[in-house]
Amino acid sequence: MVAAGAGGVPARRRTPAHPDPAETAQRPFEIRVDTAFAEVVRNCATVPRSSGPDTWITDEMRAAYVALHGSGYAHSFEAWQGGALVGAFMGFPGRRVLR
Numbered sequence: 001m002v003a004a005g006a007g008g009v010p011a012r013r014r015t016p017a018h019p020d021p022a023e024t025a026q027r028p029f030e031i032r033v034d035t036a037f038a039e040v041v042r043n044c045a046t047v048p049r050s051s052g053p054d055t056w057i058t059d060e061m062r063a064a065y066v067a068l069h070g071s072g073y074a075h076s077f078e079a080w081q082g083g084a085l086v087g088a089f090m091g092f093p094g095r096r097v098l099r
Helices: 019-025 038-044 058-070
Strands: 030-033 077-082 086-089
Touching: 038 058, 038 077, 038 086
Parallel strands: none
Antiparallel strands: 030 077, 077 086
16 A cells, blocks of 8 residues: 555655655765675675676676775775765775865
8 A cells, every 4th residue: 555645646665766855855865885895885786887798897896895995905984874875986096086
């Protein structure tokens, strides 16, 4: 059964990926570092390149990035809202990268 929203229109079911806009407008993003590195890499690997339908992050690269993170050489910076990961980037500290 779907609850009725304003005007008797069925309310959209809200999930962490689709939080209620009124609720999220009242809450700022929570910024975290290195709490979901593997998830960030996995999500980045689903974004296709502009030059083709595939991603530049292969399974082998993903495994290498996770290993580098486990050794302290790679980091993720994550934006969370309503308990959901809503944005992030990853990188490697060093010359001209994540200074």
